[in-house]
Amino acid sequence: MSLTDDIKEFALDLGYSKVGITTADSFNEYIEKLESRQSMYDFYVEDPRQPLLGAEPKKLMPSAKSIICFVWDYAQKSFPESLVGKIGRIYQGRCYNAPPHRVNGARFQLMQDFLKRSGCEVGKGINIPERWAAARAGVTTFGKNNFVYAEGIGSFVLLGSFIVDEELEYDKPTLEVKCPEGCTACMKACPTQAIYEPNKLNPRRCIAFNAWWTQDGKPAGLTSHIPHEIREKMGTRVHGCDVCQEVCPRNQAQLKANLPPDNFLITLAQDFSxxxxxxxxxxxxxxxxxxxxxxxxxxxxxxxxxxxxxxxxxxxxxxxxxxxxxxxxxxxxxxxxxxxxxxxxxxxxxxxxxxxxxxxxxxxxxxxxxxxxxxxxx
Ligand code: SF4
Ligand code: SF4
CATH class of the missing domain: 1.25.10.10 (Leucine-rich Repeat Variant)
Structure with a gap:
């Protein structure tokens, strides 16, 4: 079995929904897009995680050859009704920034240990554009709402990646927008008209952005202030906003599926009053x-x-x-x-x-x- 097959098999065995591999080459289109919208994304460009630098992985890790991208379907259990519309599904999914003592953090750690045991040098702290990497690794396509979609799952997915120094077998890129012709449901449904053109978002109008980036001490002079006009559109959303994913035809199968309850969420839900x-x-x-x-x-x-x-x-x-x-x-x-x-x-x-x-x-x-x-x- 090749190292590529070995890595993919281990990832799927750990529960990742999809895994694909791409080169460690620069993400030039992403860099161009980010630079052309720098005034809108100044807070992000100036972030200490340095996304522009992360888009050229070899500058940070000269030995980098491959990026292993995985997709985690975080909506395998149902979300309590009382939390939907209040806490974004991805946060309920407990997969963002999960510490090693939580299941998603432990899974990530196991994957990293496996790669090291297999002889790979694994890059650390490189903030690559995950959505672009996943599409280039053939595991997702784009939606006009800027989210990525995994075939057979939808957009309620977490992306993650490892940069390694091994040359692996690369998957065919799927860097495409795969929305049904003429669909603009996400743009119409967005409460703040943050998606001003297909695949173009004004982050400062986005509810998800306003709920969490607006903290004092963030880059580009961001403060804790949320404009009055945006507050009114936030409804009851305390952290995150799923509207442009909820209305999406590409997510309807997932949203209508009869999923088992998540007992952890049920236990905590009452405290989120x-x-x-x-x-x-x-x-x-x-x-x-x-x-x-x-x-x-x-x-x-x-x-x-x-x-x-x-x-x-x-x-x-x-x-x-x-x-x-x-x-x-x-x-x-x-x-x-x-x-x-x-x-x-x-x-x-x-x-x-x-x-x-x-x-x-x-x-x-x-x-x-x-x-x-x-x-x-x-
Ligand atoms: S997350 Fe909410 S506010 Fe942001 S673009 Fe989507 S629908 Fe609009
Ligand atoms: S709502 Fe329509 S346009 Fe928007 S991401 Fe979904 S399929 Fe694409």
Whole structure:
């Protein structure tokens, strides 16, 4: 058996859904596209993971010859109804940035150990464009919504890769958009019109981007501020947005499949109630939220902010007492967004809370949110 066959067999045996192999050559088309949209993607280009450099793997690993790309179908079990529309399926799938003591992290580790045992040097910390690599390795095609689709699965997939110094047998690239002719369902359904042309996304309008990139200290001057116009479109989405994948005909078979329950998710789901998240303690965050949410949002306050937005968008006065508690939160970010949410819910009780909060508030940014909320109520 060749090393290529051996690697593919081991990956499939571990549970990966597909595995393909491509060269370690540069991703020139990706580089061109990213550079031509640099002003929109400045935060990404300037990210410490250096995506432009990662697109030329041999610059970071001169011995690199092959990229082994795998696809993991993270939707093999059903997602609790109470979490859908609140937490993106990929985060519920627990596969992004999974630590080695979790099943997806352990699988990745086993694969890496296997490659090393097989005599491969394995590249470390090289941020290759995974979607382009997977398509070049023949395991996915593109959708106009910018997601990749694996044949027979759909777009609810995690991509991963290993760069190795061995020359392997390469698969036929499938670098193509394979959407049914004339379909624009994803573009029409996007709540913020973030997909402004087929295969072109304005990240700053994307809900998924706004839910997690907007953290203080990110590159290109990104802050924790989410524009008012986007907040209103976020609905109850606390982390991630699946709308442009949910409406996609290429995902309907997967979405309609009768899947077994995910008992882990069922156990945690009750703790993802919006009021609980809004006013959670450090302990609740560490013991109830982080076991599922070890992905991109690293601090409690950002979940609280997003929960406040979701409660505001629900517009239900029953949540006013929860938001009143949040107006006393030590984090000004939480107080500011709770004020916005109270303004969205409106009515006399919400107004009274905003007025009394304003009289004791010391943060200028929170006062600004309060005054804006009050002026919108008049
Ligand atoms: S993830 Fe949501 S906001 Fe972003 S492009 Fe898709 S539908 Fe639009
Ligand atoms: S909704 Fe239609 S256009 Fe968009 S990715 Fe799916 S098939 Fe392609």
């Amino acid at each position: 919006l009021p609980k998240m809004l006013n959670m303690t450090d302990e609740f965050y560490a013991t109830r939220i982080q076991p599922l949410m070890y992905n991109y949002i690293k601090e409690r306050k950002y979940f609280q902010r997003n929960a406040a937005i979701a409660l505001g968008n629900l517009g239900d006065p029953a949540f006013i007492p929860d938001l009143e508690i949040a107006m006393h939160d030590p984090e000004e970010l939480v107080r500011g967004y709770a004020a916005w949410a109270l303004g969205k819910i409106g009515g006399r009780p919400a107004k009274q809370i905003l007025e009394s909060s304003n009289s004791r508030e010391t943060s200028e940014s929170v006062k600004e949110e309060i005054n804006m909320a009050l002026s919108n109520m008049r």
